[in-house]
Amino acid sequence: MHDTTSSRVIVGIDGSEQALVAVRAAAREAHHRAKPLHIVHAFIWPSLHVNVGPVAGDLPETGLRHHAEDLLEEAAAEARKAAPQVPVTTALIDGAATPVLLAESHLAALLVLGDRGLGGVSGLIIGSVAVHAAAHAGCPVLVIRGTEPSAGPVVVGVDGSEASELAVGFAFEECANRGAELVAVLAWHDAGSPTATAEQAARRVLSESLAGWRERYPDVVVRPAPVRGHPRHILVEHSKTAQLVVLGARGRDTFKGLLLGSVSQALLHHSACPVAVVRATLSPRHPSEADPGIPTISTGRPLDNVDRFIARPVDAVSGLVPSRQLLDEVLDALRAAGTDVSDVVVLHGPEGVRILDTDGTRHGGRARFVRFFQNWGYDDAVLNLYDEGLRKGESAVMIPATLENKVAIARLLQHHRGHAIHYFGVRSAESLSGP
Structure with a gap:
């Protein structure tokens, strides 16, 4: 799992109402993790399609930048209301939202984003940023959908892969923090397999995936849910009664389907509750392993x-x-x-x-x-x-x-x-x- 030893919870804002919902959720997550909260607004000058000539005055002191600073102050106030004990800092960073937030994510325990909004002063559609961050961030990404938190279970998608292992660990931690039940869903969609045989295999994968985590979190109530059907449809349905759905970014092996391009994207767009995406670029930290895991990254040599x-x-x-x-x-x-x-x-x-x-x-x-x-x-x-x-x-x-x-x-x-x-x-x- 992601190393949170000296990191913080980061939330990106864009001036939309959904961003403030994300701020409140991020403040609660920071409180659960005993981490500081850092609120980031990526500021980029809007494109002008007419020649307006030289701009008088000092550009950094224009109304656009002042408005962006006001957004940060409003967000910080919302965060302090939601979690008064959490230290809150803010940053107005020049640049487009996606590269700014990806850079910030490498120092974060968690990146929190709203799922939509017109981007305030930047004209940015936050949904595209959320999808890109879920695929490439250096930490787990929590995308806030819906309004305020519900009292339902935490649902985790399981498929037996390393990405799924990371998601299961994250989900157990969330359940412990929230006092929630965990529903572990393994859905398979294979018309050629006998139902009884597929269900036995699914139960075996679920048992192996949950065993060590159950020992680490004995107070978390776990409900395994093997079910035949397409993972995206099953998980979207579960999201209607859940307070959080957790997915690995790159599912593979026996029960395929939890790939960011299919199931995760479907949940990011259609889930009735917040969605956490945990990338598989980090080695899994199973409770039975002595080594907590280090990054396993290979995309070229300089x-x-x-x-x-x-x-x-x-x-x-x-x-x-x-x-x-x-x-x-x-x-x-x-x-x-x-x-x-x-x-x-x-x-x-x-x-x-x-x-x-x-x-x-x-x-x-x-x-x-x-x-x-x-x-x-x-x-x-x-x-x-x-x-x-x-x-x-x-x-x-x-x-x-x-x-x-x-x-x-x-x-x-x-x-x-x-x-x-x-x-x-x-x-x-x-x-x-x-x-």
């Missing part, structure tokens, strides 16, 4: 000290990371967000200094020509910063980025003590952090 001259990054965020361990954490966070890191460039040690080649002498006449003209501009200052960092034992990293996700990537680097962070466009460069 270009590590590859000897090629880099005139300047283009469409990339670059920065310095103090240690190799912190750099590995950055790469793991990128992979967990679904990023293929095979285009990420990493320089370190004396070989990194040689490849960076601040004066161009090691890569021939063209390199010297490029570096000569860079000595007159902003790029030279950045090069010198990186050269100095490499000589101190730091690593330089260059991550492909766009205007939409550059801020989220910069924040991810900062979370891992990255500094000297810059975004390089085709004809521009800007600092995204201090030195």
Whole structure:
């Protein structure tokens, strides 16, 4: 399961009424977990399709940003009403909602989102963000549907997979926190199997999936529910009397069907109660296992000290990371967000200094020509910063980025003590952090 040792509950808001419902739910979840609550609003300037000329005044102090700050204050007040004992912080972060929330999720025990809304000042449809977060977040995602909590059971979808194992553990923890009954549903949809044989197999999978957790949570009342039918239909029906449905993001093996693309998406759109999606990118932590599990992520390897001259990054965020361990954490966070890191460039040690080649002498006449003209501009200052960092034992990293996700990537680097962070466009460069 997700490691919650030093994390917090994060809730994303967008100015809709449903977002405030999500805030109240997030505050209660933070209280149950004894975690602080962090309320995030991703702020992006609306697109203008006419030429309005120069904008007078200081942009950060315009009415749009003030309105966004008011939304955060209102949300914080709602959170304190719902759970007075929970510490509450807020953040207004420049960038599109999806990359901002995915970056924040890697420091979270739980990410809470509303299921719909027009996005307030940003014009964002929160439903699309919720679906994307459920598929790619670095922590479990709770999508709030309905209004206020009911007194029904917690329902968990079981299929015998690792994703299901994670979902079962999460569901037991929720039941313990809420004082709720657990209904473990295993639905199969196979017209070719004899009903008695399929039901026996389903009961066996349920028994194996629940056994260790029952020992850990002896006070949780458990009701196994093997049933023939399509998982999405069965679980949607159960949601009508439940206070929460819990699913693994990637079901597989004998009882297929709990894939995010089918069952989870159906529940996110049609459930009558909140839905928690627990991703299978983390190793399961079964009560019988001594090792709690570590991330098992593999989406490419970076270009590590590859000897090629880099005139300047283009469409990339670059920065310095103090240690190799912190750099590995950055790469793991990128992979967990679904990023293929095979285009990420990493320089370190004396070989990194040689490849960076601040004066161009090691890569021939063209390199010297490029570096000569860079000595007159902003790029030279950045090069010198990186050269100095490499000589101190730091690593330089260059991550492909766009205007939409550059801020989220910069924040991810900062979370891992990255500094000297810059975004390089085709004809521009800007600092995204201090030195």
